[in-house]
Structures are given as structure tokens and as C-alpha cells.
Amino acid sequence: MTAAPTSRGRVVASGVGLDYDGSTALDDASIEVHAGEFFTLLGPSGSGKTTLLRIIAGLLDPQRGRVAIDDVDVTHTPTQKRDIGFVFQNYALFPHLTVAENVEFGLKIRKVRSDARAARVAEILELTALGGLGDRYPAQLSGGQQQRVALGRALAQRPRVLLLDEPLGALDRALREDLGAEIRRIQQEAQTTAIYVTHDQDEAFILSDRMGVMRDGRIQQIGTPEELYRAPNDLFVATFLGKTNLFPGEVVETTSAGTVVRIGDSLVTARPHATSDATSVYCSVRPEQLVVSDTVPTGHHKLISAVVTDSRFLGQRQTVRLAAEGIQCSADLDPYGPVPAVGERITLSVRIGESALVPRETA
Amino acid sequence: MTATDATTPIPVSSAPVLHRSRALLARWALLLPILAFYVIFFVWPILTVVLRSLSPDGKFDAAAPQFTIDNFLQLFGDDFLLLIEGRTLLLAINSTLITTALAFPTAYFISRLKRRTASLLLLLILVPFWVSIVVRLFAVTSILSPNGPLNQASIALGFGPLELLYTQGGVLVGTVMYLLPYMILVLYAGMVAVDDNLILAARTMGASPAYSFFRVYLPQLRGSLFSGALLIFILGLSFFVVPALLGGPRDQTIAVYIQQQIDIFQWGIASAMGILLLIATVVCYVGVVRIAGSFSPGGVGSVQAKGVSAELPFRWSPAMVVSAVLTVVTIAVLVIPVLFVFPLSTGETGTVVFPPRGFTLDWFVQVFTTPTWIGPIMQSTVVGLGTAALSVAIGLALARVTSGIRSTAWKAVIGGLAFAPIIAPGILLAIGIFDVELQLKLTGTVIGLILAHTVIAAPLSYALISASMAGADRGVEAAAWTLGASRTRTFWTVVVRGILPSVLGAFAIAFVTSWDEVVLALFLQTGPTKTLPVTIYKYLESGIVPTVPAVASLLVTLVVVIVVVRGVVNSIIARRRAALREEA
Numbered sequence: 036m037t038a039a040p041t042s043r044g045r046v047v048a049s050g051v052g053l054d055y056d057g058s059t060a061l062d063d064a065s066i067e068v069h070a071g072e073f074f075t076l077l078g079p080s081g082s083g084k085t086t087l088l089r090i091i092a093g094l095l096d097p098q099r100g101r102v103a104i105d106d107v108d109v110t111h112t113p114t115q116k117r118d119i120g121f122v123f124q125n126y127a128l129f130p131h132l133t134v135a136e137n138v139e140f141g142l143k144i145r146k147v148r149s150d151a152r153a154a155r156v157a158e159i160l161e162l163t164a165l166g167g168l169g170d171r172y173p174a175q176l177s178g179g180q181q182q183r184v185a186l187g188r189a190l191a192q193r194p195r196v197l198l199l200d201e202p203l204g205a206l207d208r209a210l211r212e213d214l215g216a217e218i219r220r221i222q223q224e225a226q227t228t229a230i231y232v233t234h235d236q237d238e239a240f241i242l243s244d245r246m247g248v249m250r251d252g253r254i255q256q257i258g259t260p261e262e263l264y265r266a267p268n269d270l271f272v273a274t275f276l277g278k279t280n281l282f283p284g285e286v287v288e289t290t291s292a293g294t295v296v297r298i299g300d301s302l303v304t305a306r307p308h309a310t311s312d313a314t315s316v317y318c319s320v321r322p323e324q325l326v327v328s329d330t331v332p333t334g335h336h337k338l339i340s341a342v343v344t345d346s347r348f349l350g351q352r353q354t355v356r357l358a359a360e361g362i363q364c365s366a367d368l369d370p371y372g373p374v375p376a377v378g379e380r381i382t383l384s385v386r387i388g389e390s391a392l393v394p395r396e397t398a
Numbered sequence: 399m400t401a402t403d404a405t406t407p408i409p410v411s412s413a414p415v416l417h418r419s420r421a422l423l424a425r426w427a428l429l430l431p432i433l434a435f436y437v438i439f440f441v442w443p444i445l446t447v448v449l450r451s452l453s454p455d456g457k458f459d460a461a462a463p464q465f466t467i468d469n470f471l472q473l474f475g476d477d478f479l480l481l482i483e484g485r486t487l488l489l490a491i492n493s494t495l496i497t498t499a500l501a502f503p504t505a506y507f508i509s510r511l512k513r514r515t516a517s518l519l520l521l522l523i524l525v526p527f528w529v530s531i532v533v534r535l536f537a538v539t540s541i542l543s544p545n546g547p548l549n550q551a552s553i554a555l556g557f558g559p560l561e562l563l564y565t566q567g568g569v570l571v572g573t574v575m576y577l578l579p580y581m582i583l584v585l586y587a588g589m590v591a592v593d594d595n596l597i598l599a600a601r602t603m604g605a606s607p608a609y610s611f612f613r614v615y616l617p618q619l620r621g622s623l624f625s626g627a628l629l630i631f632i633l634g635l636s637f638f639v640v641p642a643l644l645g646g647p648r649d650q651t652i653a654v655y656i657q658q659q660i661d662i663f664q665w666g667i668a669s670a671m672g673i674l675l676l677i678a679t680v681v682c683y684v685g686v687v688r689i690a691g692s693f694s695p696g697g698v699g700s701v702q703a704k705g706v707s708a709e710l711p712f713r714w715s716p717a718m719v720v721s722a723v724l725t726v727v728t729i730a731v732l733v734i735p736v737l738f739v740f741p742l743s744t745g746e747t748g749t750v751v752f753p754p755r756g757f758t759l760d761w762f763v764q765v766f767t768t769p770t771w772i773g774p775i776m777q778s779t780v781v782g783l784g785t786a787a788l789s790v791a792i793g794l795a796l797a798r799v800t801s802g803i804r805s806t807a808w809k810a811v812i813g814g815l816a817f818a819p820i821i822a823p824g825i826l827l828a829i830g831i832f833d834v835e836l837q838l839k840l841t842g843t844v845i846g847l848i849l850a851h852t853v854i855a856a857p858l859s860y861a862l863i864s865a866s867m868a869g870a871d872r873g874v875e876a877a878a879w880t881l882g883a884s885r886t887r888t889f890w891t892v893v894v895r896g897i898l899p900s901v902l903g904a905f906a907i908a909f910v911t912s913w914d915e916v917v918l919a920l921f922l923q924t925g926p927t928k929t930l931p932v933t934i935y936k937y938l939e940s941g942i943v944p945t946v947p948a949v950a951s952l953l954v955t956l957v958v959v960i961v962v963v964r965g966v967v968n969s970i971i972a973r974r975r976a977a978l979r980e981e982a
């Protein structure tokens with residue numbers, strides 16, 4: 036990430052919570068978003084992402100906790116005074132205003148002089164690649180164009196923080212990838228902090244500097260996409276991000292190289308286990324981490340032996356399904372290398388210190 | 399097919415051709431009777447009024463037609479007629495303004511409430527809406543009369559007696575009372591359709607509540623405001639019952655004057671005035687379509703309360719307080735007359751007085767034991783059922799034909815024609831149909847009245863049925879065919895069965911339209927037995943007897959029961975659906 040030459044837009048939410056008629060929508064969530072950072076809230080639908088985002092925007096009042104922007108407590112500051120930009124999932128473009136008038140809306144409220152306003156609108160239309168569409172009404176635009184207007188409208192008055200609630204949710208797959216990259220480019224150029232809500236992990240991986248995974252109104256884990264993928268703290272994060280194979284085991288000891296866990300009759304050294312008080316764990320091994328061979332390669336530990344039940348060529352990878360003493364697992368192999376035949380008995384192993392351990396009982 | 403083909407039978411290829419031509423035939427077989435009905439009872443009546451308006455003395459002679467525009471010249475030359483026209487226009491404008499000023503804050507206030515409270519307030523508006531206007535006017539005349547409660551209060555407070563009944567002010571109050579529910583329902587439907595996120599978006603960009611109200615919220619309601627205002631302006635312009643009953647002899651409006659002229663067989667000026675109303679209506683209609691893009695007074699008839707969102711919760715503010723106060727005024731204007739009939743109905747005295755003296759239920763017994771009321775009750779029921787059956791038949795057939803049409807232009811034409819009878823001024827239709835039925839010797843017959851009521855009821859039935867037919871899955875029908883069901887069988891057991899709720903709704907709305915209708919019934923019933931509202935109307939003209947408030951109370955109770963039962967059934971269905979969804 037290119038360091039943004041600005042220190043505006045640091046967002047800290049500490050212990051914010053909200054209940055709807057007794058049921059908890061958001062359970063005392065805390066996040067800290069650095070200035071200029073692209074932060075993503077990722078989680079299944081109903082996990083409280085929108086609620087948290089709307090509390091940061093001031094559109095919902097939290098029942099507990101505080102929100103600060105740039106170290107100023109804004110918990111009781113009305114939305115109008117928070118200096119933010121918000122992109123709604125359904126865009127919420129003003130249907131009675133043209134594209135240019137939509138973008139101009141916030142500038143007019145701030146009483147920006149008309150020549151400066153026109154210049155800023157032109158700049159935004161340029162930035163969002165909407166030049167020439169300024170006189171159109173929202174109903175005359177495609178979904179992708181509407182999305183860019185919503186983004187431009189939110190950015191026009193140079194907000195400290197840009198909040199986006201599933202802004203690509205209404206678009207089809209191909210468009211989502213293009214526009215996702217564009218959102219990140221525009222955010223970087225506009226030098227603003229972004230908090231982005233999505234349930235789509237691909238989007239989160241492509242866009243985020245850091246992200247927080249949410250579940251049932253709680254933030255499960257915060258980190259860079261790589262940290263979360265490689266070292267999930269719990270079963271939910273391990274299974275929610277990408278695919279994984281789970282091997283039940285017992286923690287034996289923790290050494291400098293990592294935590295040693297017993298799986299069946301083999302001992303495997305995994306990443307240092309964060310919540311080491313749990314001894315019953317799952318050893319989480321991603322399909323691409325699983326090594327399928329006759330003997331254990333150097334630098335690897337044996338996990339378990341297995342029988343190949345199915346093998347499919349999927350273009351970029353060869354997916355092999357295996358039955359390992361009652362555990363169904365799958366491994367992604369290099370389709371150009373050797374591939375075991377169905378029915379063959381093989382050994383599964385994993386690189387030392389690379390697999391992750393998560394507590395077996397889910398919180 | 400060529401002659402050589404005839405020697406080699408190809409049964410398979412002939413089937414689709416046969417099918418298509420049969421379908422076309424079936425379509426015309428459905429459409430022709432409806433077309434004939436429409437021409438005889440809608441086009442012809444208007445045409446005959448047009449011809450009369452252009453003939454000397456209003457007598458059109460087909461054998462030797464003579465045309466003149468004298469009647470129209472007189473409309474704009476005669477001081478007395480100009481006065482009537484000006485008064486009518488003023489009444490329509492004033493009642494539109496006052497109604498809008500009350501309806502907007504009321505609809506806004508209700509739209510900001512929690513769902514439960516909103517449903518309750520909507521009920522308080524729907525009940526008066528469904529109670530026949532003559533029943534409500536009976537209550538209004540009692541309230542405004544010299545010994546009514548308003549006057550008594552005024553005298554008691556030392557302001558002296560008030561002149562309320564048979565004045566222009568009284569007419570205005572009555573008209574506003576009649577128009578309010580229409581405007582509230584149209585505006586409410588528009589308001590709940592506004593996306594809350596628009597307001598929130600304005601807020602995130604720094605807009606103050608006032609700014610986002612005027613620059614974001616209000617523009618979204620433009621269509622509803624214009625459509626609603628047009629609707630009530632048109633209704634107010636040609637409204638007959640209120641000025642006829644609440645106005646004095648010097649407060650005639652165009653509609654009242656037309657009726658008086660027809661009574662003495664002076665068709666010339668009356669016809670010209672009817673056509674003037676028609677032209678004004680069409681001009682307004684076109685104007686609104688131009689400004690608002692379309693005429694869509696959605697919501698009348700079926701409104702569902704929608705609760706406020708968590709992001710825009712109800713908060714008291716000065717504007718909200720004003721809205722609340724005006725809502726109370728509106729609901730008082732609507733509900734008090736409806737409730738007022740009850741105390742009046744139980745007095746022991748032979749004249750209706752307020753406050754009632756003594757307590758008796760004898761008047762209710764009399765209603766069901768004397769032919770004075772049993773006749774009208776039977777008449778109204780028969781006419782209502784006939785109208786409802788005929789309207790549903792027309793609605794089903796027409797919706798069937800239009801749902802098969804692909805061209806949007808044709809759909810728009812048929813839709814526009816189908817709705818024309820509702821938009822046409824009631825008094826114009828009344829005199830036109832009266833004239834046509836006189837020639838067909840249908841006046842004074844039950845069937846004549848059923849046919850006339852169907853003209854205004856069928857479009858409503860059609861609207862309901864075609865909307866749900868358009869929403870229904872046509873694939874289901876094809877699926878039934880693949881399973882071997884015949885077309886006719888499929889239509890009744892699959893298509894009609896699938897939209898049964900709206901067919902029942904169409905039946906109900908047509909029945910109520912006929913049950914409450916006064917103007918057509920007033921002209922067409924020349925015999926001794928009249929429908930219920932016309933009987934009440936006649937008593938209001940000649941003088942109240944103590945059974946009138948008893949009948950009025952019964953009619954109000956009936957509406958309350960129906961509206962409440964409907965509300966309860968709807969909420970049970972909604973809850974069951976929600977429960978099913980949770981299980982899934």
C-alpha cells in the first residue's frame with residue numbers, strides 16, 4: 036500500500052452494541068481503522084455488518100460503546116456533522132436529480148461557490164469515469180454506472196471516511212471484479228479511509244488492507260487477509276475463509292518451532308496456537324497445503340494415511356478427494372505433476388509449522 | 399395448404415393453426431359482448447349528451463339534424479350561469495386545497511408511526527371511506543342543523559346562533575369530508591414507497607432535516623401529489639350529492655343545476671354543462687400526465703401499513719407536532735359524523751333530536767318490519783349482487799384478453815378505455831345513461847340499474863383482477879396443459895383459483911360501489927322502490943324520520959364489522975406466511 040500522505044480518517048469503535056427488541060444485532064464490537072486504510076467487514080448475512088457500519092455513520096445510535104473519528108468522540112454527533120461518505124447497497128441515488136446534481140448535492144449543502152462546485156463535479160465525474168453522463172438521470176444508467184455515481188457522490192465533499200455497504204452486491208460477477216478494483220483505485224486517489232462491508236470473501240481479499248470477520252453480531256478476528264487465511268483463531272474463521280480440512284487432535288506441547296499436536300498416532304508441529312488453554316483442537320490444513328505422496332517429504336510431518344476416492348481435473352488444479360480413517364478431505368494438486376490414481380493408498384503430510392490449530396468447541 | 403397436401407393428411411401440422419385461430423375466435427367471443435356493453439352504456443350516453451348539447455333546445459333529431467353552438471355560447475354569456483360555473487370552480491379549488499392541506503400532514507404522520515399504530519389510524523380513515531356518503535351527510539346535517547350540537551355549543555358560549563347548514567361553508571366542509579380519504583390513501587401509498595435510504599443518504603452528505611425534506615423527500619411525492627390533487631379536483635368539480643344536500647337554493651353548483659334542468663326536461667344547457675365538465679376533466683387529466691409522467695393514484699382500496707425503519711424512528715419535532723394536530727382534526731372530521739348516527743338512533747321522540755331523549759331500540763325493529771326499509775334493502779342487495787357478478791365476469795374476461803396481448807401500446811389503449819368511466823364526471827354519465835335507458839325502456843328496472851352500476855364498477859374489478867393476473871405465473875397454466883388439462887378446465891381450476899383472493903376482492907369492491915352509489919340510482923329509479931342510499935337521500939331532502947338514524951347506524955356497523963374482520967384475517971394470513979418463512 037502506498038502510504039497516504041494524510042492522517043485524516045482514523046476510526047475507533049469501542050465496545051459498540053445494539054439490540055433489536057431484546058435480540059442482539061451487534062454485540063460490543065471494537066475495531067480500530069487506521070487513517071487511509073481500506074478496512075473490510077466480512078461476514079455472512081445477518082452477522083451485524085450493516086449495523087456496525089450504520090453506527091459508525093451515525094445512522095443508528097448504539098446502545099453501548101463509543102465511536103471516535105480522528106480521536107474526537109462522535110458517538111452523539113448527528114450524521115450530518117460527521118463528515119463521512121456513505122454508499123448504500125441499493126445506491127439510493129436521488130431519482131429526481133441528474134448525475135451531476137447528485138454529485139453536487141453535498142457541495143451545495145456546504146455552500147461551495149458555484150465555479151469551485153462545477154470544477155469538483157467535473158473532477159469527480161472524471162475520477163469515476165462518468166464523463167459525458169452528467170446530464171443523465173439515474174434511471175437512464177446501467178447498474179455499474181449507478182454504482183459509480185453513488186461512489187462519486189459520496190466522495191465529492193472529500194469525506195474523512197468512506198463507508199460502503201455491499202456496494203457491489205447488486206451487480207453481476209464480471210462487473211463486480213472490475214468495479215471492485217476501481218473502488219480501491221478511487222479510494223487510494225481520493226486519499227480517504229474506507230470501511231467496506233461485504234459477505235463475499237473474494238472481494239474482501241482483493242480490496243482490503245485489513246479486515247474483520249464477523250459472526251452473530253461479534254467480531255471474530257481482525258487482521259490482514261493473509262493473517263486471517265494462514266492463522267485463523269477459531270473454527271468459524273478457518274472454515275468461512277476458503278476451504279479447509281479439519282483433523283481432530285490433542286495439543287502435546289508448545290516449542291519454539293510451534294505447537295505440537297497429536298493426530299492419531301502421528302505428531303505434527305503446527306503454527307503456535309494462540310488460545311493455548313484448549314487442548315482439544317482441530318488441525319486446519321488447506322487443500323493446497325495437503326501433500327499427497329508415498330513417503331513423507333523432508334520438512335513435512337505426516338498427518339494421516341488415506342485412500343483416494345475421486346480425482347478431478349479442474350483446469351488450474353487437480354482436486355483429489357480422500358478418505359482418511361473416517362475423515363473426508365480434499366487436496367489440490369499441481370495438475371502437471373504426478374497424480375495418484377483412485378483407490379491408491381497414500382500418506383497425507385503438511386509442511387512443518389504451517390498448519391493452523393483452532394479450538395474444537397465453537398464459541 | 400395446397401390441394402396436393404389434402405390427399406396426404408398431416409394431422410400434426412394442422413393442430414397449431416387450428417389452435418391459434420380458435421384462440422383468436424375465443425378472444426373475440428369474449429371481447430365482443432364487453433365491447434357492445436361499453437358502446438351502449440358508456441360511449442352512446444356521452445355521444446347523446448354531446449349531440450343534445452349541439453342541438454337547439456337540447457333536442458337532437460336524427461332524421462333532420464340541426465347543429466348550433468348556442469348552448470355553449472350561453473354557458474359563457476349568461477351571468478347566472480357564469481355565477482354557477484365560478485362557484486363550482488371555486489368550490490373545487492378550495493376543497494382541493496383544504497383537503498390537501500389536511501391530508502398531507504395526516505398521511506405523513508401516519509407513515510412515520512410504528513406499524514401497529516399506523517394500521518389503527520388507517521382503519522379510522524377506511525371505515526368512513528367505505529360508509530355511504532349519504533349516511534355521513536345525514537350525520538353532518540344533524541351536526542350542522544340549527545338545533546345541532548355545534549349551534550347549541552355556540553349559543554351556550556354566548557356567540558349566538560350560527561348559520562351552518564345550507565351555506566357554502568357547509569358545502570365546503572362536506573366536500574372536504576368526502577375527498578379526504580382519497581387524498582390520504584393516495585399520499586400514504588406514495589409516502590411508504592419512498593426509499594428511506596434517500597433520506598439517510600442526504601443526511602450522510604450533511605443535509606439538515608428541513609433541507610432533505612424539501613429537496614429530497616417532497617420531490618419523490620410529486621407524482622402522488624399531482625395525481626391525488628387531480629383526482630379530488632375532478633371529483634370535487636362534478637360532485638353532486640354534497641352540494642345538493644348541504645347547499646342552499648342559492649348555492650347551486652354545475653352538477654346540481656344539471657339535475658334541476660333535467661328534472662324539467664331542459665336538456666340543452668344541462669348537456670352543454672355536462673360536456674364542459676368532461677372537457678375540464680380531460681384537460682386536467684392530460685395536464686397531470688404531462689407534469690407527473692403518469693396518472694397513478696395508487697393505494698385507493700388496498701393500503702398496507704408499513705412501520706418506520708430503525709434508522710428513521712419516530713421523533714417529536716415542531717413539524718411533527720403540527721402534523722399530529724392536523725391528523726387529529728382530519729380524523730375528527732371523518733370519524734365524528736360516522737359515530738354521531740348512533741346516539742341519534744336510540745331516542746324515543748318522533749323527531750330526531752340531539753341530545754337524544756330516552757332510550758329505545760324500537761326504530762331498529764321497525765327497520766326490519768316495515769316495507770319502507772325492507773324494500774330498499776332488498777333492492778340494494780339485488781342490484782349490488784347483480785353488479786358484482788357482472789363486473790367480475792367482465793373483469794375476468796377483459797383481464798384474460800389483455801393478459802394475452804403482447805403489444806404495450808394496445809395494453810395502454812385498452813387500459814385507458816377501461817378506466818375512462820371512472821374518470822368521466824358522474825353527473826354526465828348519469829344524464830347520458832338516463833337518456834339512453836329511456837330510449838331502451840330500461841329506466842325503473844332492476845336490470846337497467848345493474849347495467850348502469852356495472853359501467854362504473856367493472857373498471858375497478860378489472861383493475862384488481864388484471865393486476866393479479868399479470869403477477870401470476872403463466873408457466874403454471876402451460877404446466878397444467880402438459881398434464882393434459884383442457885384449456886377451459888385449466889382456466890377455472892388453475893388461473894382463476896390462483897387469483898381467487900383478488901376475484902373476491904373484485905366482487906366486493908363492485909358490490910360496495912353499487913351499494914353506496916347515489917347519483918345514477920337517483921336518475922334511473924323511476925319506480926316506487928328505491929335503493930337504500932337513494933331512500934335516505936329522499937328523506938334528507940324531505941325530512942328525517944326516526945328510522946333513518948337507525949338504518950344509518952346499521953350501515954356503519956356493517957362497514958366496521960367488514961373492515962375489522964378483513965383486517966384481522968389479513969393479519970392472520972400475514973403472520974402465518976411469516977411463520978412459514980421462518981420455518982423454511
Ligand SMILES: Nc1ncnc2c1ncn2[C@@H]1O[C@H](COP(=O)(O)OP(=O)(O)O)[C@@H](O)[C@H]1O
Nearest residue numbers: 055059060079080081082083084085086087708
Ligand atoms: N430493523 C431491524 N429490526 C429488527 N432486527 C433487525 C433490524 N435490522 C437488523 N436486524 C437484525 O440484526 C442482525 C444484524 O443485521 P445486519 O447488521 O443487517 O446484518 P448484515 O448486514 O451483516 O447482513 C440480524 O440478525 C437482523 O435480523
Ligand SMILES: [Mg+2]
Nearest residue numbers: 081084085086
Ligand atoms: Mg447488510
